[in-house]
Amino acid sequence: MASDTIRVLNIIEQTMADGPGLRTSIYCAGCAHHCPGCHNPQSWDFAGGKDMKVGDLLEIIKADEISDVSFSGGDPFYQVDAFTSLARRIKEETDKTIWCWTGFTIEEIRADEHLAQMLPYIDVLVDGPFILERRDTNLLFRGSDNQRIIYLTPKVEDDIPGAVPLVKLR
Numbered sequence: 001m002a003s004d005t006i007r008v009l010n011i012i013e014q015t016m017a018d019g020p021g022l023r024t025s026i027y028c029a030g031c032a033h034h035c036p037g038c039h040n041p042q043s044w045d046f047a048g049g050k051d052m053k054v055g056d057l058l059e060i061i062k063a064d065e066i067s068d069v070s071f072s073g074g075d076p077f078y079q080v081d082a083f084t085s086l087a088r089r090i091k092e093e094t095d096k097t098i099w100c101w102t103g104f105t106i107e108e109i110r111a112d113e114h115l116a117q118m119l120p121y122i123d124v125l126v127d128g129p130f131i132l133e134r135r136d137t138n139l140l141f142r143g144s145d146n147q148r149i150i151y152l153t154p155k156v157e158d159d160i161p162g163a164v165p166l167v168k169l170r
């Protein structure tokens, strides 16, 4: 996949389900984690959805002046080149925050230079695979209690509902 193209399953505008406040959620196609009990197995197919240019996604995001941005899937880190390009441009051209969901842990991402390229542009990372035995339906924005809402920038701290535990890594 070219770094200016993202395989997109769905775009949901002005959702309140994927992080605090209103957000434009980009759901990408493709996930190889194959977590048992995954809530969205139809997202595993890397050929699902359709190709969209980073520039076109950016225009959709910028057209909504009030919504922040969420990357989900699937797993955006399987298309890390193009998502990094999109995230970089969001940070250069808007003041929107970015939340990103991934089945990788942040330790796995940081150990891989290729994956880690996106971290500087992400405000909040929700990390780790869904583990069926650790499912907790009371959790906000996560399916199982191994998953962490990792606060990566100071900017968004106050936007996160108080009940959400944060792992401050830097």
Ligand code: SF4
Pocket: 031, 032, 033, 034, 035, 038, 039, 040, 041, 043, 073, 074, 075, 102, 103, 104, 128, 129, 130
């Ligand atoms: S990482 Fe998420 S999308 Fe991928 S299999 Fe696990 S729960 Fe499903």
